[in-house]
Amino acid sequence: MRFLPEEEQRRLIAACFARSDLTLEQLWMRYFALGGSLSLLELDAYLNGLTALPRVDRDMLAHAVNERLDEVAGPARAPYSHSVRDAKPLHGPLKALVDLLEGAHRAPPERLPAIVAEAGRALDVTIGVYLADYDQRTLVPLRPGAAELDIDTTVGGDVFRRAGTTVTREGTLWTVLLDGVERLGVLEIVPAEDADPDDPVLREQCRWLAALLGHLVTVTTQYGDGLDSRRRRRHRGSPAELLWQSLPPLTGATESVVVGASIQPAYDLCGTVFDYALSERRAQLALFDAGPRSGGANIAVVNALSAYRAARHDGAPLEDQFAAVGAELAALPDAPAVTGVVAELDLATGGLRWLNAGSPAPLLVRGGEVLPADAAIGTGFAAPGGPPPAGEARLEPGDLLVLHSRGATETRDRAGEPFGRDRIARHLGDDAGQLPPEIARRLTREILAHGGGEPRQDTAVLVTRWLSPSGQS
Incomplete structure (x- = not known):
């Protein structure tokens, strides 16, 4: 690196200082604020050619002058002891x-x-x-x-x-x-x-x-x-506002797993939420549903979600997460019944465990085919006797795990026919090659259309794709 001769640098710094409209005391204060340790008299002596300064102090002094010159209109800048590239790129x-x-x-x-x-x-x-x-x-x-x-x-x-x-x-x-x-x-x-x-x-x-x-x-x-406000196409009521503020992003991913969700009606949510947490070792999933739209449903599911998250953050196992939700809901005697599922996917092995509290059973999709994933179904989180026996399954890389609310199956058309698990399975098989958030978006759109756009229940779909064992992607 080539350095500017010391005397040439001093002469140019002094000339720029003269054009900076700073007093010597003001220049010293700026130099001191940059970390300089020399006295006011030493700076005065240097500017007048009576003493030399170490290179680092010369450059701090030049920088102090340049900061002032940047504040005024365009005088030439004081030089550093070596060439300095522009801090900001000019193009590209x-x-x-x-x-x-x-x-x-x-x-x-x-x-x-x-x-x-x-x-x-x-x-x-x-x-x-x-x-x-x-x-x-x-x-x-x-x-x-x-x-x-x-x-x-x-x-x-x-x-x-x-x-x-x-x-x-x-x-x-x-x-x-x-x-x-x-x-x-x-x-x-x-x-x-x-x-x-x-x-x-x-x-x-x-x-x-x-x-x-x-x-x-x-x-x-x-x-x-x-x-x-630009993304909102119409008014969102206070229950929906509370629920949206409680939801995680609609998509989450690591190298081993992708999670995508969709929830409808977007502007009139009332009593359904989902959640997930991804780490190096596992994906933790949950869905809580208060059923038909009713007063207090949003408060009930948000309390359930909060209790679940608190237990999960504490590192509680699946059974204790379930129990924490039950204890929270038991303290809300006038709240509507909340059903749901809590699940845990081991990202190293594909091992899946879940506990079901009155919600539709999870669906597994492999190669476009929906596989049974049956297990004991409890009557609710706060039911006597604690959690039901855990369901277990083993996923293969590329498999989909789908959790959905009761609204997905129970939404009825004008003739009274529910959307049903068979339609859900058919759509999941047809769209299995899509991204998880797109699978969820398409399915909730179909369910909403089946109900004529006026659902009596919220519909939530949470789709998880296990990509490969963690550490091997």
């Missing part, structure tokens, strides 16, 4: 990521579209952001004047369903917007005229941008309503 993928990070710092959620547009310019692309509504029927644009996209019939919707990327004949690149593994929406990316949308490097850079943006969408939604 790193600039796009930096622009997105810095732009989002302390920004309200509704400012994200403008921040994304600025980041896109660093890649010579124009970016449109679409977020999925909470019903997962529509992709809602954040750009004013842009049209909504139907998830089931459009190119953008296809990208969302597959969680993938595609290029249209017109040269538009569509890619899914993820927060980790949870699908939030899609990005519509239009490259500059001389850019190739099929360029794998451009695709990879856009994937980086989408990953960071997805995280920022989730983070900013936690402290502002600007994006949340």
Whole structure:
């Protein structure tokens, strides 16, 4: 590394200091704040050429002057003892990521579209952001004047369903917007005229941008309503508001397992919740259901969920988790009865154990075929005698485990015919090759349509795919 001659550096620092409008005392305070330890007199002597300073102190002094010059309009900066690269990239993928990070710092959620547009310019692309509504029927644009996209019939919707990327004949690149593994929406990316949308490097850079943006969408939604309100297609009542705030993300994954969920009616939830927790060794799953829609159902299932989580966080075994939920519900004598399932999947062996409190039995899907997973079914979490005997099964890599609420089987059409387990099994077999969150979304859509869009019960579906033994993926 080549260093600037000491006397040349001193002369230029002194010249820049003269243009900085700082007093000597103010310069010393800035130097001291950077970690400098020399006295005011020593700095004065150095600036006047009467003494020398160690290189580290010269550079701290130069930095103190430059901080001031950055605050005023454009004078030349003081030199360091060696060449220093610009801290911020001027173009390309790193600039796009930096622009997105810095732009989002302390920004309200509704400012994200403008921040994304600025980041896109660093890649010579124009970016449109679409977020999925909470019903997962529509992709809602954040750009004013842009049209909504139907998830089931459009190119953008296809990208969302597959969680993938595609290029249209017109040269538009569509890619899914993820927060980790949870699908939030899609990005519509239009490259500059001389850019190739099929360029794998451009695709990879856009994937980086989408990953960071997805995280920022989730983070900013936690402290502002600007994006949340765009995703809502109609009013969400207080019971539904409480339940949505209690749910985990609709998708979670590790190298060994993927969990996806869907719950309907999205804007009128009343008495059903699900939960999961993933670790290196196991996946822990739960579903709680208060049955037909009634007053107090949301409070009952949230209490059940809280008791389950508290026991799980304490490392309690499956039977003690079940008992903790029962004790919590027993203290709510006027609450509606809550049924459900708690389950645990060993990610090293595929061993599955579950306890059933009056809920439909889990379904196992292997190669598109639904397998029986029968076990004793208790009458409820708070029933006398404690938990029923645990059900056990052994999954193979690629198998699906499906938990669902009573609403999935009991939802009736106008003729009074329930959706039933056979229809559930048929849809699971047909869609087994899809991503778990997409399997769950399609199934709840079919159940909601069967009920004419006016369900008497909530419908929740929790789909888990065991990919491979942990440590071997």
